[in-house]
Amino acid sequence: MYLYPKWIRIWHVFNAVLFIILIITGISMQYTGKDNPEYMIGFAKAVRWHNFAAILLIINYIAFVTGNRFTKNGRYYKIDKKNCLSDLLKQLRYYSFGMFKGEKHPFPVTEERKFNPLQKFSYVLAMYVALPLLIISGLGLLFPEITINRFLGVSGLIYTDILHITMGFFLSIFMLIHIYTCTLGAKPTSLFWGMITGYHRSE
Amino acid sequence: MNYFKFRIIFLFTLTSFCSLTYAGLFGSGEKAAVQDSTAFVSPFEADNQRCFKCHGQALYEYTNETLGRQVRDIMCSERIINKDEFYRSNHKSFSCTDCHSEEYTKFPHAGELRMEQMYNCIDCHGGDERFAQYHFEEIEAEYKKSVHFKLEKDGFSCWKCHNPHFYRISVRNNDNLKETIAYDNAICLNCHSNFNNFQLLTDRKEINIIQKHDWLPNQTAHFANVRCIECHTQLNNKVPVSHLIKPKEEAVRLCNDCHSQNSLLMASLYKFESREKRRNGFFNGIILNESYVIGANRNEYLFLLSIIIFMGVFGIIIIHIFFRIRNNSKNY
Numbered sequence: 001m002y003l004y005p006k007w008i009r010i011w012h013v014f015n016a017v018l019f020i021i022l023i024i025t026g027i028s029m030q031y032t033g034k035d036n037p038e039y040m041i042g043f044a045k046a047v048r049w050h051n052f053a054a055i056l057l058i059i060n061y062i063a064f065v066t067g068n069r070f071t072k073n074g075r076y077y078k079i080d081k082k083n084c085l086s087d088l089l090k091q092l093r094y095y096s097f098g099m100f101k102g103e104k105h106p107f108p109v110t111e112e113r114k115f116n117p118l119q120k121f122s123y124v125l126a127m128y129v130a131l132p133l134l135i136i137s138g139l140g141l142l143f144p145e146i147t148i149n150r151f152l153g154v155s156g157l158i159y160t161d162i163l164h165i166t167m168g169f170f171l172s173i174f175m176l177i178h179i180y181t182c183t184l185g186a187k188p189t190s191l192f193w194g195m196i197t198g199y200h201r202s203e
Numbered sequence: 204m205n206y207f208k209f210r211i212i213f214l215f216t217l218t219s220f221c222s223l224t225y226a227g228l229f230g231s232g233e234k235a236a237v238q239d240s241t242a243f244v245s246p247f248e249a250d251n252q253r254c255f256k257c258h259g260q261a262l263y264e265y266t267n268e269t270l271g272r273q274v275r276d277i278m279c280s281e282r283i284i285n286k287d288e289f290y291r292s293n294h295k296s297f298s299c300t301d302c303h304s305e306e307y308t309k310f311p312h313a314g315e316l317r318m319e320q321m322y323n324c325i326d327c328h329g330g331d332e333r334f335a336q337y338h339f340e341e342i343e344a345e346y347k348k349s350v351h352f353k354l355e356k357d358g359f360s361c362w363k364c365h366n367p368h369f370y371r372i373s374v375r376n377n378d379n380l381k382e383t384i385a386y387d388n389a390i391c392l393n394c395h396s397n398f399n400n401f402q403l404l405t406d407r408k409e410i411n412i413i414q415k416h417d418w419l420p421n422q423t424a425h426f427a428n429v430r431c432i433e434c435h436t437q438l439n440n441k442v443p444v445s446h447l448i449k450p451k452e453e454a455v456r457l458c459n460d461c462h463s464q465n466s467l468l469m470a471s472l473y474k475f476e477s478r479e480k481r482r483n484g485f486f487n488g489i490i491l492n493e494s495y496v497i498g499a500n501r502n503e504y505l506f507l508l509s510i511i512i513f514m515g516v517f518g519i520i521i522i523h524i525f526f527r528i529r530n531n532s533k534n535y
Contacts, residue, residue: 029498033463043458043498047420095523100530141497144424155495162505169509173516180520 003114003200008073011064012195018057023172025050030165054138061131076114077124087117099184109200119181126174130167137164243290247298251289253308254299259286265310288369302367324361338442345439349448354404363404364390380472380494384430391431418456428494433461433471440470462498466490469499 004012028046032039040046068074080087090106095118098106107116115123140147140160148156185191190201245251257263261283267274289295300307304316328339346352351359364370373383394400398409419425434455436445460467464486473490487499 029462030501032459032498034457034459034465034467037457037459043462047458100526144421157495157497158500161495161497161500162502166505169512173512176516176520180523 001109001111001200001202002198003109003111004195004198005071005073006198007063007067007071009195009198011060011067014060015057015064018053018060019171019175021049021053022057022168023175025053026165026168051142054135054142058135058139061135064127077120077128079120079124084117084121088121091116091118095181095184109202114200122174122177126171130171130174133163134167134171137161137167140164243295245290245296245298247296250298250300255284255286258282258284284368292367292369292371294367294370321360321362324365341439341442342446345437345442345445345447349436349446350450351448357404359404363394381427384428384472387430387432388426395431429461429468429472433468436471438467438470443475445471459498462496464499464501466496466499468496 024040025046028040029043029050032043032046037043041049068077087107094103094106105116107113109116137160141157141164144157147160150156151159182191182195183189185194186201194200257265257278261278261280262275263278264273264275266272302322304319306313306316325339325343328334328337329343330340346361351363373386392412394404395410396412401407401409413422416422416425432445432448435448435451437447437449439445439447455461455467466487468490469487473487486501486503487496490496490500
């Protein structure tokens, strides 16, 4: 089943590579110190690469949103509020117990339903909530003169930075879970191959 | 309570709340500027006024007895001392003749008085128990090792940075750190971005400060939030402010020197901030009262929470993998 058009695959590769660069450089910036100035890649190099990768990520994100707006791919991100919670719990139960008991997948992949409810919910949260917040706060740090000067007695940069590292952290956790859940296909590697070839192999 | 009274009280309460909220939430954090100390009355005010009468403004008048008439003239800008500034300075309680010759009380001033040897800081402050806490001798020793000392034969002295008529200690006496930073940086820029003053001491070409700091990201933010001396001096805990200006090649260029948990700013710009102002949970929390330094102000609680979440997620994945492997081996 052909599920991943070429533009999605290209976007996805860029997104993955840029995100890995941003995580490595972000951790470098966070934890380098006077005693370990070259921790991972060092602060100065990390800042340059982080800024560069971030700008590319923003362009890539705009391409993603535009692509979803003007192609059919956008429909996969529409959450059905009606059975949202029960579907989420059903999927969570399957991952926790059902799959070990040999139960059938409650939401098998079709051309109309690329993502299961848990995937859809987490992708929407990641791509339409966390990533925009990460980008906005990142721009606030890249151009500190545009951030609020003071708020509740402290610099506006504190809130901007805390929001940025929190979103960055949650998206990193998301990536970890995303990579792991991608091993839950027909074979541990089949979903990865699907993202390379464009074809999804059903269980 | 009638309706009119209620409206008045309601409006008053609302206005007060809005004002307080605005000041508290959206205030720039800039506290009131340094108290105007012109209220200070010098014991030598009357004596000093004889000097300020001519040296306190751009125009002065005197009687030319030879010509037999009043003469109005322009005071050389170098000889004008702003009275208000003087009475706000560290030396506000001084009489002009404490440092200048008594002969200046006579007019016209004798020409050779201009050649008089001026005091240096250490002449008055050195070896005096009252000033022991400021370690002037250590400051003098530092100055002698600094790049500025090499210019002494060309006329450099303490006064080039610490104008005896206007200089006031800013970093310890001012609650507004941004104002202190601007004040202290203006001292450096007085020569380093004013070519007229610069070439009084050196034959070097004019320096473009902005270009010289091209490598520094977010220049505006750096220039507004740290003093030049943070990067251009050698830290020394024995003195209130380091006076060992290093050669430009030795200036701080590593971002981590400030942008890290053990930021050098804590030993320089923020060393006078009181411990009561600490903000718990944040590393180098004192900085947060005035500014925010990425890398130096990590929050230890968020750090712990992130480790717990990461380990939790990692643990769940390991457990899941374990059950998958066990399940697969059961099926085959």
